[in-house]
Amino acid sequence: MPRASLRENLIAAAVEQFHTRGYAATGVKDITDAAGAPKGSFYNHFESKEALAVVALERYGDTRRLEALRDRSVAPLTRLREHFEFLRDENIQAGFNRGCLVGDLAVEVADHSDAVRATTHAGLQAWTDALAFAITDAQEAGDVARTLEASTLARFVLNAWEGALISARVDRSARAFESFLTVAFGVLLR
Amino acid sequence: MPRASLRENLIAAAVEQFHTRGYAATGVKDITDAAGAPKGSFYNHFESKEALAVVALERYGDTRRLEALRDRSVAPLTRLREHFEFLRDENIQAGFNRGCLVGDLAVEVADHSDAVRATTHAGLQAWTDALAFAITDAQEAGDVARTLEASTLARFVLNAWEGALISARVDRSARAFESFLTVAFGVLLR
Known part of the structure; x- marks a missing residue:
């Protein structure tokens, strides 16, 4: 089962990266690098960059x-x-x-x-x-x-x-x- | 000397492509393709995608x-x-x-x-x-x-x-x- 803390780190990194660089300019590797995670781990948690963007928007809304x-x-x-x-x-x-x-x-x-x-x-x-x-x-x-x-x-x-x-x-x-x-x-x- | 009509076609294509796809998602090749121009011709007219964006914004403003x-x-x-x-x-x-x-x-x-x-x-x-x-x-x-x-x-x-x-x-x-x-x-x- 994927680690919950890694998933949270990916979401926080996505909020930060999308906000700073924009969506198209942010690659999956930018997000995993910022989260200190191996690139391959991304797809254990999210189907796509788009799916992560949806969760990142919800998380941002909570703030x-x-x-x-x-x-x-x-x-x-x-x-x-x-x-x-x-x-x-x-x-x-x-x-x-x-x-x-x-x-x-x-x-x-x-x-x-x-x-x-x-x-x-x-x-x-x-x-x-x-x-x-x-x-x-x-x-x-x-x-x-x-x-x-x-x-x-x-x-x-x-x-x-x-x-x-x-x-x-x-x-x-x-x-x-x-x-x-x-x-x-x-x-x-x- | 670069052809003026090709330059105009590139500007019009850039306005359309940036507006439709966004900036980061638009490559130089998307612009030259939309203008019906060979990719290599781009740099006869503009130093960079960024330089073309400046002209495209001015042209859009005129409308x-x-x-x-x-x-x-x-x-x-x-x-x-x-x-x-x-x-x-x-x-x-x-x-x-x-x-x-x-x-x-x-x-x-x-x-x-x-x-x-x-x-x-x-x-x-x-x-x-x-x-x-x-x-x-x-x-x-x-x-x-x-x-x-x-x-x-x-x-x-x-x-x-x-x-x-x-x-x-x-x-x-x-x-x-x-x-x-x-x-x-x-x-x-x-």
Whole structure:
């Protein structure tokens, strides 16, 4: 039976390698090398690079702190702001590289892999749902206008965030994050 | 001296191949094959795939109809709406594949190539400037509030568009474009 710890090391290495190099530019050997595993061990754990990408996306999704968006012990607009500040700080620490792994693989791979497309689709939907949960709470508290449906606002804000990551990456600056926070919390979420 | 028509064919093929397959997944031979050219001819015209990507991005930028955003014979909000409707229709016709070539190469390549990063940076800035031109006209006409700077609004809307392309791609639906138009023209640009 394959060792569980080796499987975990391969997943962690895949998250890191796909995020740093991109999907097509990452070979199976890059992943096994980064995991300190022999190349031949890969196929004991995963059928293909594509199958590993699906698991890597799920694992990455688990680190997005979506559960905090549903934490009713915190005021809804505070939850929303802290969510994007967490993502912003993470990106600044990475030197404005990498973007969001879900967005990265959606752009590079979704047209070519039904499995990756389905997983990125589910990832963005789960994220939208968590944002919509907090936005609904904010609307019920009277902090955000009810003019638009929470789910419409949530997906728009998420898309604006994914685009801000693209701008930050080509600018190598936090300017796009500042604009994002100014417009999202100054105009949309009020 | 290299033939100008072959150079043009290589550029057109590169725009198509990078947009369809992505950058890392496109080899020089894919480009020369698509251009109907012998592989050896490539380096008579371009130093590298990276050098061709820079030219391909500029050529793609020329097709974005940015000049229409500065056409003062059309009402400013009409210019802005027609711009995004043009981009939406183009994406629907492509079956929700491809996204925007500038966003695609920003995500996949900007971290790894200073030349591609500089070109995507300039492309997004030119696009922001053209949007800001129309937004400024709309603000002066009293159609859009002056609460935010036109350039801040322009970059935010552009980022939201780039993100909507990601959502449309994983959804294979125009839903994200509808949300984009609803929020952009119902809340931000008014």
